[in-house]
Amino acid sequence: MSMASPIDSDLNGVVWTRTLKEPIKRYPALAGEETADLVVAGAGFCGLNIALHAAKAGLNVVLLEAGVVANGASGRNGGYNVPHFPGAVTPSAVEATIGRKKGKALAELVLGGADAVFRQIEAYQINGSAIQNGWVQPAHSEASLKKIRAVYEEWKAWGADVSWLSAADVADRLGAAGYLGGWTNPSGGTVNPYGVALGLARAASQHGVRIFERSPVDAIEETAAGAVVRSGTSLVRARKVVVATNGYTGDFLPQVQRSAVPVFLYHAATKPLGERLRREILKTSLCFTDLRKSGGFGRLDDDGRLISGGAVFAIGGRRAYGLAHARKRLRQLFPQLSEADTEFEDYWEGYCAITDNYLPHVQRLGREIFSVVGFSTRGVNLAQNLGRVVGEFAAGRRALDDVPVQLVEERRDVSFWPLKTRIARLMFPVYQAKDGLGLT
């Protein structure tokens, strides 16, 4: 994927395209004029769920995608379905940020969200390689042990089905070295995210959503009846519009693009591990993510490939740098791996969108024109469940005040956005150093 043009419709190098079990269906490009109750821009997890749930509630929906379904972050993420906020963000911190009522509702959405994703996959018989065998947040340092203990205590007090794990428990469950303890929630798990998104597109189109691929929205004009959404010389007249372009928002909508920093991440997959290693490493197919800024996470895919990654260091050979880091990290986590076990078969990159407070928001762009972005690294759960809620709002099934994220009424750019966007691509060595010093 080029940094200049982030939309890569071939999903080059993405392991999920070759382990895919859901069929690929292509959709036509928009041609001429259409009318709809609702236009959704962006066919990732968020846009697909908005479209699906609005159509289920009776709206006539058009979904416009610049490339192809799920060629953004949704088809290229790690597939960790995590019932928790990003990093060490606690439910009380969320309440402090977005207020008590919305904070509680968002915590509930996140806590039940991983399970809801698995239930939706089942309901639509999506071949998404879904495995609900739990998620662990282990501590790689004394500093992170304190943070995750606080997170665990809050979810426990909330009534969540969470358990604390000793260092020995973590070592046994993960087959990993060096962790000081951790906590687990059994409702988490893993998916093939590309398969899930393709299945959602199938479900949405069965509910009557008209999906158009290779149809980038390049202008949205407010009208008395709603809006005219343009893609080249074609257009859709609609009563409502929701933009769900997350880290891929181009400069056609600077007020959305600059409301979150697009962070460039990579993932890599090893060749399938041998039988002996599979008896030791993630033997029950659970997944884990720690608090290392330079990436400390692991899962297996259907064939036993180990998947790891981090932020892209955008100087020189991005791929070589990323693979060297992933190899080093995996061998540190799993000393039983040899150099040959960490030969990578796949390397790929993608953008996620990170807001100042690590939480997504809805922005009002017009009377009936909204955007929803900022899913950080929790989109498998949060982008899908918030997408469902926004779809219900678009269909009049819930009030805007019942969408449990901040409503931004005015333009609110991330401060120093151009600088932060550039710096984000150079930060990886700093993250590695902080992790190495035990500061994270």
Ligand SMILES: Cc1cc2nc3c(=O)[nH]c(=O)nc-3n(C[C@H](O)[C@H](O)[C@H](O)COP(=O)(O)OP(=O)(O)OC[C@H]3O[C@@H](n4cnc5c(N)ncnc54)[C@H](O)[C@@H]3O)c2cc1C
């Ligand atoms: C490498 C990587 C690993 C990650 N790992 C995880 C993980 O394991 N677990 C997790 O929960 N989250 C993870 N995330 C985050 C997660 O993938 C995202 O939060 C989530 O996919 C966001 O979904 P979305 O629908 O909002 O955006 P996207 O999936 O990015 O979709 C946006 C879509 O908008 C389209 N678009 C852009 N401009 C236009 C336009 N003008 N008109 C029409 N369409 C347009 C794009 O082509 C794209 O398809 C990861 C992200 C990355 C990049």
